[in-house]
Amino acid sequence: MTYDVVILGAGPGGSRAALEAAAAGLRVAIVDKGSFGGTCLNWGCIPTKLLLGGTAAHPLLEVQKKLKTAQGTIDFDLTALQARKTRFINGTRQALEKQLRQAGIEVITGTARLAGPGHVEVVDGEGTRELAARNVIVATGSVPASFPGLAPDGEAVLDSTALLDVTEVPDSLIIVGGGAIGLEMGDFFSRLGTAITIVEGLDRLAPTEDPEIGQTLGKLLKREGWAIHTGRRVASLSTVEGKAQLRFEDGTELVADKALMAVGRRPATAGLGLETAGATLLGAGWVETNDHLLAAPGLYAIGDVNGRTLLAHAADHQARFVISHIASGSASSASGYPAPVMPSCIYGHTEVMRAGATVAELVASGHDVHVSTSQLIANPIAQAYGTTGGFIRVLWVEGQVRGISAVGHGVSHLVTLATVIVSQRWRWEDVHGIIFAHPTLDEALEAALLAPSQKV
Structure with a gap:
């Protein structure tokens, strides 16, 4: 039997690709070592947010203690937090595997490697089997990186x-x-x-x-x-x-x-045999791809392994593009991957958010950049929480918004609106086209958009 698509890795990109391919009527198999959901679910995005969410009350209460509006202590149970994290991850992993199977996808638990173009060898509990595929998608993600002399030793x-x-x-x-x-x-x-x-x-x-x-x-x-x-x-x-x-x-x-x-992280490509299928590996093992995310004819690489953007939502977006490309039978001359505005966040009590370019990126591209800024200390919600440190800044090129970034408490909640604004390349007058609710942190974004700008 020949599959339309065989996917290596069941993380955010691989799982999305499998589900999209099945919905398009393609015959699909997905191979994973067993950690369905990938790094994001098992060791990255989700467990860290569960731990941060479970302890979010502490820094806010500490702020109130400093303001002399509260006193006392709060004690966290690390064992209970770890148990909750484990239950959630296990349940979500099982639900994802069930969803894949119910979609008619052949789910294979094992170790995969390419044995040539369109040929995937899988080693599982029953031995070795070979899968034939018209298209292979590599979505194996990444693993923690280290430097010589600084590698983790598993002790301290x-x-x-x-x-x-x-x-x-x-x-x-x-x-x-x-x-x-x-x-x-x-x-x-x-x-x-x-x-x-x-x-x-x-x-x-x-x-x-x-x-x-x-x-x-x-x-x-x-x-x-x-x-x-x-x-x-x-x-x-x-x-x-x-x-x-x-x-x-x-x-x-x-x-x-x-x-x-x-x-940082490095690509999980060691031992995959990608070169046997015509792929080129760069640096630490990043898979070189063209405008259509192809590493070789019939071989795609999405998510962390291609090194473009190491974010779960980037892998998800690339998966949708690749399946659309496969399902439509598009030739290599068709429109390439659009490289949309990419949102990113660093989470915690003090957060960082960005949508679009940095000043350095815009200047390097030859643009004249203007910056407008608002300070969170002027925002009523930041004042209410006693978390007034930080700011929001907007980058303008020829009167259009090309980047928005922020640092401070709660700024991750602004990232989707910021992504829309940058994607649509708002001008100053567009800000007046919508109403920013009061009182919200969003008003700090509005204030940054309307503030006078200065050339960098």
Whole structure:
């Protein structure tokens, strides 16, 4: 039997591709090692949000204590939080597998590799079998990255997967990497009483964002008691006498109960045999794709593995495009992947949100950029919660909105509206076309849109 589509990986991209393909009447098989839902469900987006959501009351109550409107303490049960997380993930994983099967998709639990164009070998509990496919979609995601001499050792130095499953709250935690993973994990453990030290080799936290975002984020987290080291290079990180010991290149050291390596992710492409099907791998194993997300004739790569955007919703969007391309029988000359405005967030008590380009990206493209800003301290909802640190900024090119970013409490809730605004390239007069409800945090976005702009 020849399948119309065989999908490797049942994460957000692979699962979406399978369901879309089945709905289009295609014969589909999906192969996964068993962790249906991928990194996002099992070790990433969802477990971190469950832990952050379960402890969200703590920083808000701490704010009220500082305002002298409340007093007392709140104690969290890490064992209970972990149990709730496990129940939710297991239930969701089972529901996804059931949904795939009910859609008429052949679901195969095993390890897959390509044995040539259109041929997939699967090793499962019963041995090895071969699947023939007109199209193969690689959606195997990514795994935590590390640097030589800084690899997690499973003792005091952990990756994000291992840290998510700890059963005892560490008194102190060193985090290497100031991106989304490190910031969110630091926020959670800080709520449990862990002393947080974060180390970032570049000059600011959230280094993929505009400098003002990262600098403001650093100031706000310092107020919450974090020790922050930016612009410092790490020489080594290892377990010494049961503790995590970090040594900077200048010879100074930090010691903590645990350390988290959060320096990004690398593609999960090792051992897949992609070259046998004509694919080209770049750098750490990223799959090179063309405008149609094709790595070779009949071989697509979506989500983290192609390195375009390492976000679950990016994988989902790419999956829809690929199945549409397959189902329509489009030739390679058809319209390519549209690369839409991509929203992103860093979650926690202090959040970061962006839709569209950064200043650096726009300037590098030769644009004259103007910026308008509103401060959260002027917003009634931010004032009500006592969380007034941060701002929203809008990037304008030739009178059109090309990027919106924000830092502060609750700003992730603005990301979809911001994405719509950037996608539609609003002009100043478009702001008056809708009513922003009062009182809401959305009004801070309105204020940023209407504020006078200045050239960068």
